[in-house]
Amino acid sequence: MSVSMPSFLNCISDDDFAHYEVDDYQKCVAKWCSGCGDFGALNATKRLLAKEQLQPENTVFVSGIGCSSRFPHYVNSYGFHGIHGRALPIATGVKLTRPELDVFVVMGDGDCCSIGTAHWIHAIRYNMDMTVLLLDNNIYGLTKKQTSPTTPIGFSTNTMPRGSYLPPLNPLTATLGVSNASFVAQTADWIPAHMYATLQAAYEHKGFSFVRILQRCPKFTPDVFTDAVKNPDNNELLVHENGIDAPGLEKLFKNRIIHDPKDLDGGRHYAEVENRVRLGLFYRNGELPCYEDTREVVSVTAAEKIQKINTEFDRYAV
Amino acid sequence: MTSSAPALAKGEAKSELNDSLDTGAKKVFCVPEHTVEIIANSGEGAQKCGQIFGSVSAKMGNGVWTVEIIPAEIEPPPRHVTSTSGNLIRFGTEQITNWGDRTKLAVAFNEQVLLSRHRLDSLDDECIILVEDMWENHDDENIRKEWATAMEEMSSANYRIVKVPIEEESLKIVDNPHHGKNMFALGMLAEVYQRDLDLIKKQIANIFRRKPAKVTELNIALVELGIQWARENLDFQFDVPAKVHEEARVVMNGNQATALGAIAAGMEFCAMYPITPATSVSHELCDIIESYGGMVHQAEDEIAAAGVAIGASYAGKVALTVTSGPGMALKTEFMALAVMTEMPLVLVDVQRGGPSTGLPTKVEQSDLLAALYGQHGDAPRVVMAPATIEDCFQSMITARRIAETFRTLVIVLTDANLATGVQQFPRPQLDERWQEAPLDLSAVPEGTLPYDWDHSTGLSRRIIPGQANGQYTVTGLAHDEFSKVSYEPESNELGCNMRSRKLAVFQSTLKPPTVVGDEEGDLLIVGWGSTRGAIEEAVGRARADKLKVSSCHLTFMSPLEPGLKEIFSRFKRVMTVEINYSDRLGDPYITAENRRLGQMCWLLRAHTLVDIDCWTRVPGQPLRPGDIHNAIVSHLENGAAS
Numbered sequence: 014m015s016v017s018m019p020s021f022l023n024c025i026s027d028d029d030f031a032h033y034e035v036d037d038y039q040k041c042v043a044k045w046c047s048g049c050g051d052f053g054a055l056n057a058t059k060r061l062l063a064k065e066q067l068q069p070e071n072t073v074f075v076s077g078i079g080c081s082s083r084f085p086h087y088v089n090s091y092g093f094h095g096i097h098g099r100a101l102p103i104a105t106g107v108k109l110t111r112p113e114l115d116v117f118v119v120m121g122d123g124d125c126c127s128i129g130t131a132h133w134i135h136a137i138r139y140n141m142d143m144t145v146l147l148l149d150n151n152i153y154g155l156t157k158k159q160t161s162p163t164t165p166i167g168f169s170t171n172t173m174p175r176g177s178y179l180p181p182l183n184p185l186t187a188t189l190g191v192s193n194a195s196f197v198a199q200t201a202d203w204i205p206a207h208m209y210a211t212l213q214a215a216y217e218h219k220g221f222s223f224v225r226i227l228q229r230c231p232k233f234t235p236d237v238f239t240d241a242v243k244n245p246d247n248n249e250l251l252v253h254e255n256g257i258d259a260p261g262l263e264k265l266f267k268n269r270i271i272h273d274p275k276d277l278d279g280g281r282h283y284a285e286v287e288n289r290v291r292l293g294l295f296y297r298n299g300e301l302p303c304y305e306d307t308r309e310v311v312s313v314t315a316a317e318k319i320q321k322i323n324t325e326f327d328r329y330a331v
Numbered sequence: 332m333t334s335s336a337p338a339l340a341k342g343e344a345k346s347e348l349n350d351s352l353d354t355g356a357k358k359v360f361c362v363p364e365h366t367v368e369i370i371a372n373s374g375e376g377a378q379k380c381g382q383i384f385g386s387v388s389a390k391m392g393n394g395v396w397t398v399e400i401i402p403a404e405i406e407p408p409p410r411h412v413t414s415t416s417g418n419l420i421r422f423g424t425e426q427i428t429n430w431g432d433r434t435k436l437a438v439a440f441n442e443q444v445l446l447s448r449h450r451l452d453s454l455d456d457e458c459i460i461l462v463e464d465m466w467e468n469h470d471d472e473n474i475r476k477e478w479a480t481a482m483e484e485m486s487s488a489n490y491r492i493v494k495v496p497i498e499e500e501s502l503k504i505v506d507n508p509h510h511g512k513n514m515f516a517l518g519m520l521a522e523v524y525q526r527d528l529d530l531i532k533k534q535i536a537n538i539f540r541r542k543p544a545k546v547t548e549l550n551i552a553l554v555e556l557g558i559q560w561a562r563e564n565l566d567f568q569f570d571v572p573a574k575v576h577e578e579a580r581v582v583m584n585g586n587q588a589t590a591l592g593a594i595a596a597g598m599e600f601c602a603m604y605p606i607t608p609a610t611s612v613s614h615e616l617c618d619i620i621e622s623y624g625g626m627v628h629q630a631e632d633e634i635a636a637a638g639v640a641i642g643a644s645y646a647g648k649v650a651l652t653v654t655s656g657p658g659m660a661l662k663t664e665f666m667a668l669a670v671m672t673e674m675p676l677v678l679v680d681v682q683r684g685g686p687s688t689g690l691p692t693k694v695e696q697s698d699l700l701a702a703l704y705g706q707h708g709d710a711p712r713v714v715m716a717p718a719t720i721e722d723c724f725q726s727m728i729t730a731r732r733i734a735e736t737f738r739t740l741v742i743v744l745t746d747a748n749l750a751t752g753v754q755q756f757p758r759p760q761l762d763e764r765w766q767e768a769p770l771d772l773s774a775v776p777e778g779t780l781p782y783d784w785d786h787s788t789g790l791s792r793r794i795i796p797g798q799a800n801g802q803y804t805v806t807g808l809a810h811d812e813f814s815k816v817s818y819e820p821e822s823n824e825l826g827c828n829m830r831s832r833k834l835a836v837f838q839s840t841l842k843p844p845t846v847v848g849d850e851e852g853d854l855l856i857v858g859w860g861s862t863r864g865a866i867e868e869a870v871g872r873a874r875a876d877k878l879k880v881s882s883c884h885l886t887f888m889s890p891l892e893p894g895l896k897e898i899f900s901r902f903k904r905v906m907t908v909e910i911n912y913s914d915r916l917g918d919p920y921i922t923a924e925n926r927r928l929g930q931m932c933w934l935l936r937a938h939t940l941v942d943i944d945c946w947t948r949v950p951g952q953p954l955r956p957g958d959i960h961n962a963i964v965s966h967l968e969n970g971a972a973s
Contacts, residue, residue: 040802040804041815068799069802070774070796070797070798070799070800070801070802071796071797073646073796074804075642078807085804086804086806086815086816089802090802091796091801091802091803091804092802092803092804092805093642093645093804093805094804094805094806094807094808095638095668095805095807096664096665096668096807099634099635099638099664099665101635101638102630102634102635102636102637102638102639102641102642103638103639103641103642103645104642105628105630105635105638105639105642106600106602106628106638106639106640106641106642106643106644106645106646106650107642107643107645107646107796109600109626109628109639109642109643110599110600110642110643110646110647110648110650111646111647111648111796111797113797114646114796114797131631131632131634131635132631132635132638134631135630135631135635308626308628310599310621310624310625310626311621311622311624312624313622313623313624315763315764315766315767316763318594318597318623318624318766319761319763319766321619321622321623322591322594322595322761323761325591325594325619326581326591326758326759329581329582329583329587330390330579330580330581330582330758331389331390331392331576331579331580331581331582331755
């Protein structure tokens with residue numbers, strides 16, 4: 014690699030030891046609709062960045078296209094607001110060649126689960142060390158209310174005015190079904206403490222940390238989660254000593270399932286949709302190889318490269 | 332027209348060669364060049380035989396051009412006209428720049444593959460053919476019939492057919508003739524053309540270096556048997572004198588040259604998805620790039636390959652993606668993103684026949700307009716086309732430099748002809764500076780803009796993650812100098828302007844193309860890409876006939892090299908020669924107004940307002956100098972090529 018660790022260390026400056034407050038991670042004012050669930054995710058993320066004291070210049074947010082994909086514009090870090098469905102390939106290129114960077118990926122449900130499905134499935138397999146947020150509002154918001162893969166069946170939209178024809182895709186079971194899945198969690202915009210704890214656990218996990226964030230679109234799907242929002246009893250938290258730790262929730266959220274995140278079968282079982290919204294850590298395996306480690310490159314000087322190419326030419330010499 | 336081995340054919344002898352063949356005395360013909368091909372069922376090793384022959388000839392100092400003859404399927408049915416697999420080698424005393432006209436000597440493992448070449452008009456009318464004799468009196472009546480019918484069909488030509496017991500002889504050494512006939516054939520060719528046996532042995536040993544020594548020994552024994560058989564049974568030899576080259580030279584195919592060029596250019600990351608005929612570039616890279624500290628990432632699809640390459644470039648690496656037409660089509664959205672975000676990226680398109688799946692293994696130059704204009708919105712980028720194998724190597728160094736200097740997408744258009752064509756060229760001199768990283772991770776001054784466009788040139792400074800104070804968000808949305816999303820009219824005009832201005836600035840660094848031949852005349856032939864050798868050979872023949880024809884070959888298609896209009900003005904007529912589709916005047920419904928033209932022809936007409944004609948063909952094979960020569964003569968006689 015041309016950018017080797019020694020040259021990186023050479024350019025450490027005083028700034029690298031600066032202290033960052035939450036607001037230091039704010040770039041410009043977010044322009045989402047008032048009441049949008051994206052704000053909650055942004056706030057929780059900025060808290061996480063401050064807690065971890067991530068250096069803005071060594072942090073990269075990559076997104077696709079959609080309301081939630083404006084995310085990188087609102088974070089003081091490097092950002093790549095890509096094209097629809099393709100956040101993961103871009104993030105793969107970044108992480109694979111610069112594994113020392115902290116990479117976050119932000120996608121919406123159309124982005125990840127429809128146009129970008131191929132990349133999602135394969136990114137799970139690559140299991141690169143990145144934090145991946147699926148901001149799932151069950152609808153295409155930016156293009157104004159078209160059916161997404163996670164739209165509830167029967168839900169009326171501009172493309173399916175007589176109701177969505179198909180049962181929704183379950184991003185959790187889909188992710189848990191792919192080889193090398195290493196971290197799968199679900200949280201919701203109506204429980205900020207849980208969301209923050211979930212992001213924290215996702216960041217700490219080494220591997221592809223997939224977090225589905227259930228959130229409301231105030232314009233087009235304000236009521237899809239109303240039952241769970243209005244009545245804590247319609248939520249069910251997966252808890253475990255090795256699970257996601259969100260103190261203070263036990264009083265309000267009484268439905269708790271003790272689930273060891275090592276238990277893949279159990280995780281798949283609980284990921285199936287039932288009457289209550291299940292939140293928490295479905296599966297975590299920190300032992301799976303990360304693609305960027307598997308593909309780690311050696312450092313070779315220019316002079317060595319020239320010598321090698323000349324040796325290569327000898328094979329083709331006339 | 333046929334005779335049984337070992338005696339040579341007795342037919343209507345027309346040439347000195349044919350006369351001498353009839354005498355039975357061993358005669359050596361000294362020729363400046365010859366074209367030989369070996370053809371067989373797919374899987375019988377004909378390509379390996381041809382590759383060794385071509386490589387040995389190059390190493391002996393001959394100029395060489397080889398063309399792979401490949402079916403689209405991995406294992407098509409044997410003894411069928413669609414299953415022909417092999418190699419054509421044109422070699423001579425001087426540098427050979429193209430595959431030439433027709434084959435002078437062919438080795439065929441069965442009459443059906445031979446027939447396929449006959450039907451393609453690939454064989455010289457007086458081609459010498461060494462053909463496996465076991466089919467003529469085969470136990471299977473159908474095969475005997477097929478033989479007879481094929482021979483009858485081919486009797487229209489004056490081929491000199493020599494029947495050879497290839498399999499019978501090979502079985503003296505090996506049990507399975509499918510693994511050995513090719514080496515026996517190589518031996519025959521080695522004797523006919525007096526190839527250096529030591530070089531052949533070395534080449535064989537190298538190919539089988541990972542197998543038990545016994546394998547090499549068996550193969551060499553087969554070669555020696557072939558030599559012996561030819562010595563005892565053939566009464567002719569060809570002498571194609573070789574030249575001693577003072578400078579060191581290398582011999583390789585275009586995809587190998589592209590891969591080595593990428594490494595020499597300091598490209599450290601290649602993202603790709605398998606597609607014919609581009610894949611072997613990545614095979615070469617996969618083999619060696621990790622020892623250079625780089626890697627090849629095989630992505631889940633063509634789109635992802637482009638995205639991963641863009642991500643790597645964004646992260647500060649020198650990134651490459653390699654594909655062919657259908658793959659480039661899939662990458663178009665990402666290509667536009669690279670343009671919009673001014674992300675340096677080199678994309679190699681090894682062109683094949685299209686549209687759609689088209690002719691996956693065959694050459695065409697039909698992606699030019701797609702490469703130039705295949706994006707939504709205005710997406711200026713650099714497009715260049717190497718013309719030779721050596722160019723494939725050098726293009727990669729040039730492409731990287733352009734991509735980084737101008738923060739742009741550079742498309743390198745090679746094709747299936749270059750991809751598999753083997754040619755020798757001077758060993759490239761390498762430069763350590765080519766290996767330098769694009770940027771280090773030093774902090775940038777506070778307030779540095781991600782698009783600090785110099786308004787006169789459109790050039791701006793590139794910033795990568797890790798550089799303190801440089802944090803910005805790249806976006807494919809219209810943006811201002813801060814990379815802030817901006818829908819302001821002035822801002823969008825400026826962005827478009829800056830991205831386009833870079834091309835004009837780059838063009839100002841280019842020289843007008845060289846005119847080969849007189850600087851003025853009756854006809855100028857314009858070509859691009861792999862057709863250069865064939866065009867210049869054809870123009871050379873025409874000039875030898877005192878026709879006032881010159882040629883000019885373009886390397887850059889976007890931006891076009893300067894001075895074209897002035898050059899064109901010195902010729903009464905200008906005509907492009909291309910391997911892509913154009914309507915032919917005289918065909919039903921086709922008029923001068925509605926005629927669809929060759930792709931470079933469109934481009935040059937739009938660019939220069941000169942009434943340029945075109946002569947294009949899509950035969951799924953390289954153009955032949957003889958056919959181009961005929962088009963030149965016809966154009967001069969009729970005012971249009973037919």
